[in-house]
Amino acid sequence: MGLSTGPVYQHHRQKSVRSVRYCHPATMANIVPAMDSQFVCVECGEPQLASPYRITCGKCGGAMDLAPGGAPVEVSPSVTMGEGNTPVVRLKHTGAALGCEELFGKLEFLNPTGSFKDRGSVVLISMLKQMGIGRVAEDSSGNAGASVAAYAARAGMQATIFAPETAPEAKLAQIGFYGAEVRRVSGGRQAVADECLRFCQENEVVYASHNLSPYFIEGTKKLATEVSAQMESPDHILFPVGNGSLLIGTWKGYQELANSSPGTRVPRLHAVQSRECMPLAAGYAGEEWRSKTGGIRTVAGGIAVERPPRLGQCIGVLRESGGTAVAVEEGEIIEWQRRLAREDGIFVEPTSAAALAGLEVLLERGDIGREDRVLVPLTGFGLKDVIPG
Numbered sequence: 001m002g003l004s005t006g007p008v009y010q011h012h013r014q015k016s017v018r019s020v021r022y023c024h025p026a027t028m029a030n031i032v033p034a035m036d037s038q039f040v041c042v043e044c045g046e047p048q049l050a051s052p053y054r055i056t057c058g059k060c061g062g063a064m065d066l067a068p069g070g071a072p073v074e075v076s077p078s079v080t081m082g083e084g085n086t087p088v089v090r091l092k093h094t095g096a097a098l099g100c101e102e103l104f105g106k107l108e109f110l111n112p113t114g115s116f117k118d119r120g121s122v123v124l125i126s127m128l129k130q131m132g133i134g135r136v137a138e139d140s141s142g143n144a145g146a147s148v149a150a151y152a153a154r155a156g157m158q159a160t161i162f163a164p165e166t167a168p169e170a171k172l173a174q175i176g177f178y179g180a181e182v183r184r185v186s187g188g189r190q191a192v193a194d195e196c197l198r199f200c201q202e203n204e205v206v207y208a209s210h211n212l213s214p215y216f217i218e219g220t221k222k223l224a225t226e227v228s229a230q231m232e233s234p235d236h237i238l239f240p241v242g243n244g245s246l247l248i249g250t251w252k253g254y255q256e257l258a259n260s261s262p263g264t265r266v267p268r269l270h271a272v273q274s275r276e277c278m279p280l281a282a283g284y285a286g287e288e289w290r291s292k293t294g295g296i297r298t299v300a301g302g303i304a305v306e307r308p309p310r311l312g313q314c315i316g317v318l319r320e321s322g323g324t325a326v327a328v329e330e331g332e333i334i335e336w337q338r339r340l341a342r343e344d345g346i347f348v349e350p351t352s353a354a355a356l357a358g359l360e361v362l363l364e365r366g367d368i369g370r371e372d373r374v375l376v377p378l379t380g381f382g383l384k385d386v387i388p389g
Contacts, residue, residue: 064120133206221253238272291306
């Protein structure tokens, strides 16, 4: 029996990366198993053979997680750059301005490439290196692309990163500086994702998706462990959310902590989006969101995801944790970006500041009490984006 030379790709429903599944010939000879682990669909529960070429469920097209009970994922010593263990600091002045007595920020922009994405990339690239993969592609508005490019370079892999042509020049320059090929795509984030997937199909390249890879999600779980060791348990954690990897990973991390240490206090998790791109906030409210004619225009490019493939999973996390989702105005995002810098000396990109704008809304609504302990992961550094005039 001859071996297949590459994967066969099938489209389940056109125009949506979420609905595309990678299928291989009946022999499955060219699938490189990920040690003893399996994937499981988050929507239909179908178990799947773990493979670098499998990004969605072969049965329903849903996103996948690692199945429980499998071999633990490991970070390669030759790939890690000391990511994680970012400090937690009190935002005394910003908290006073908001009327939140105990506000803290976790400085995720102090990760090696300037964003929290390094948590997921180090695990994803470590696993792909372990499987013998030498070439990857990714779609990103900037931070994830820079992170995958950096870790791929460290692992000796060739990377091609697809990004919106409107992405900040600083982020695109950073990606290219790591030696990755940068391909700019006109249109929104969905158009970029579709183009990246098409490239992977035509060239038999592994799609190192930070949106869909179960390994990327695994890497973000450690934030919960760190927070539990760094501070008294927060009552609430607010996330700026596009695809939701940090939200989902943090929830998984807290669930594991609760299972291993009964009595662990689990915070309520909240998601914040821009009103210019709010599929999660709308979905949480039981509504359908559609992008405006002419495309998405938001200063928070890191959360400008029109069709997040893990939307249902994100909504589930919010409901299970007792949290909620809100959308904020563009002007409010910029205001809190400036105030955080001027009042507490912390310079973040607009995407990170969206969480502070969301906190203002939740305080006013009474969803968060003025005396509650609140943590905001400050996800990306300010110099990576366009600086407001």
